[in-house]
Amino acid sequence: MDFSLIDVGPIWLSLQLAGVTVLILLVLATPVAWWLAHTRCRFRVVVEAVVALPLVLPPTVLGFYMLILLGPHGWVGGPIQALTGSSLSFSFAGLVFASCLYSLPFVVQPLHSAFESVGEIPLETAQSLGASRLDAFFSVISPLARRGYLTAIVLGFAHTLGEFGVVLMVGGNIPGKTKVISIEIYDRVEVLEYAQAHILSAGLLLFSFLILVMVYSINRRLPVHVT
Amino acid sequence: MGNKRWVWMVIWILGAPALGGAEGAGKVHVAVASNFLNPLKEIAKRYEQDTGNTLILISASTGKLYAQVRHGAPFDILLAADAKRPALLEQEGVGVKGTRFTYAVGALVLWSLDAEKVLGVESLKQMDKGKLAIANPKTAPYGKAAQQALEQLGFWQKLQPFLVRGENISQTLQFVATGNAGLGFVAKSQVKDPRFKFKGSRWEVPSSLYDPVSQQAILLKPGHANSAAKQFLQYLRGPAAKKIILSYGYRFLEE
Numbered sequence: 445m446d447f448s449l450i451d452v453g454p455i456w457l458s459l460q461l462a463g464v465t466v467l468i469l470l471v472l473a474t475p476v477a478w479w480l481a482h483t484r485c486r487f488r489v490v491v492e493a494v495v496a497l498p499l500v501l502p503p504t505v506l507g508f509y510m511l512i513l514l515g516p517h518g519w520v521g522g523p524i525q526a527l528t529g530s531s532l533s534f535s536f537a538g539l540v541f542a543s544c545l546y547s548l549p550f551v552v553q554p555l556h557s558a559f560e561s562v563g564e565i566p567l568e569t570a571q572s573l574g575a576s577r578l579d580a581f582f583s584v585i586s587p588l589a590r591r592g593y594l595t596a597i598v599l600g601f602a603h604t605l606g607e608f609g610v611v612l613m614v615g616g617n618i619p620g621k622t623k624v625i626s627i628e629i630y631d632r633v634e635v636l637e638y639a640q641a642h643i644l645s646a647g648l649l650l651f652s653f654l655i656l657v658m659v660y661s662i663n664r665r666l667p668v669h670v671t
Numbered sequence: 672m673g674n675k676r677w678v679w680m681v682i683w684i685l686g687a688p689a690l691g692g693a694e695g696a697g698k699v700h701v702a703v704a705s706n707f708l709n710p711l712k713e714i715a716k717r718y719e720q721d722t723g724n725t726l727i728l729i730s731a732s733t734g735k736l737y738a739q740v741r742h743g744a745p746f747d748i749l750l751a752a753d754a755k756r757p758a759l760l761e762q763e764g765v766g767v768k769g770t771r772f773t774y775a776v777g778a779l780v781l782w783s784l785d786a787e788k789v790l791g792v793e794s795l796k797q798m799d800k801g802k803l804a805i806a807n808p809k810t811a812p813y814g815k816a817a818q819q820a821l822e823q824l825g826f827w828q829k830l831q832p833f834l835v836r837g838e839n840i841s842q843t844l845q846f847v848a849t850g851n852a853g854l855g856f857v858a859k860s861q862v863k864d865p866r867f868k869f870k871g872s873r874w875e876v877p878s879s880l881y882d883p884v885s886q887q888a889i890l891l892k893p894g895h896a897n898s899a900a901k902q903f904l905q906y907l908r909g910p911a912a913k914k915i916i917l918s919y920g921y922r923f924l925e926e
């Protein structure tokens with residue numbers, strides 16, 4: 445195979461998008477997952493359902509709403525346009541926003557089950573020893589839930605890397621900004637440049653496989669912390 | 672009892688599409704470039720009334736349809752948005768030799784959602800913010816025409832930072848119609864479409880700035896034995912179809 449055929453731009457962009465998305469999601473998903481694991485509120489099921497929606501909705505639904513939401517007349521794109529002079533559609537920031545929604549369940553759900561299996565007791569113990577709630581979370585709970593964190597990071601990353609439909613609808617195929625690896629593959633297939641499509645596709649296949657093998661093997665090795 | 676009924680219902684639902692294809696002759700699968708879908712729907716309605724045959728329309732970008740045809744898609748006819756792909760299919764033996772003809776010549780327009788806007792070369796020259804939507808020049812003929820026009824005008828390099836590419840001409844129009852792009856190069860037929868309800872403003876790009884978008888039709892291998900398919904190609908060249916095609920702002924070669 446001739447690797448000089450490959451433009452690394454889209455690969456690098458995809459990695460950046462996945463990295464930024466996972467970082468943001470870790471911050472956002474932690475409190476949500478924690479709340480889901482411990483609340484007795486009856487609206488819990490509603491929140492759980494909302495979080496799981498991207499799993500079942502076709503990307504076209506998300507893409508369509510993103511197009512309306514992120515555009516210069518949209519609820520999100522409008523204010524951003526007023527502030528920065530450009531809306532979120534056709535931008536890297538817009539893709540990050542869409543990816544956060546798209547990959548949300550892949551980060552929330554592993555954390556949710558990790559927090560559930562850790563339970564309340566370690567937190568209460570730490571607090572009874574004088575730790576603040578936040579301190580207790582960072583020094584006791586998050587290490588105990590590290591298996592959940594690892595799964596969340598890897599799945600969130602891999603799923604964002606595999607994003608296609610939403611990006612196709614709101615990306616605008618701009619090299620260096622929104623032309624991610626899946627779009628590049630689509631373009632190559634479209635113009636019958638199968639050699640390039642093969643290299644990129646096989647690369648993504650191998651990468652995704654390795655990442656999943658890593659998750660499952662770590663899941664086996666790391667003990668579950670149940671007190 | 673109740674269980675059994677379920678089973679039958681499932682079988683019926685799953686089986687219906689397969690059985691539906693079996694009855695009756697006179698079915699033609701037409702793969703059509705996105706920009707010609709709506710005129711074709713109108714033509715199909717007339718044709719079906721006139722002949723009793725049924726047309727099944729499959730629409731996508733020309734590039735995608737070409738790839739599907741190459742890989743054995745069961746289409747009888749391809750109505751492409753260019754002349755290149757039908758010619759390739761003919762060479763490759765997937766299209767039937769001697770059946771290729773230009774059914775319409777498309778025009779390129781610059782379009783904006785803003786009905787007040789006066790469009791022209793100036794609006795491209797002055798562009799310093801927002802987005803300019805074009806169809807992907809690599810896959811869509813109207814995208815290629817847009818690139819040629821911008822190159823002729825000398826704006827291709829300058830406007831690079833503002834370009835967004837739709838994967839076909841329909842998506843390009845949709846980028847502009849949703850306000851996500853301020854301007855866009857689209858097919859005239861799209862904005863002349865009676866179902867298209869946005870007023871907006873448009874500027875017809877002088878045809879000297881780009882190669883004519885000759886949209887060609889070709890009979891494909893699976894349609895070779897389908898008399899209804901051949902009949903439809905004749906119908907497409909007839910006065911009833913031509914009238915509809917003209918009303919969408921296309922031209923013909925003879926003129």
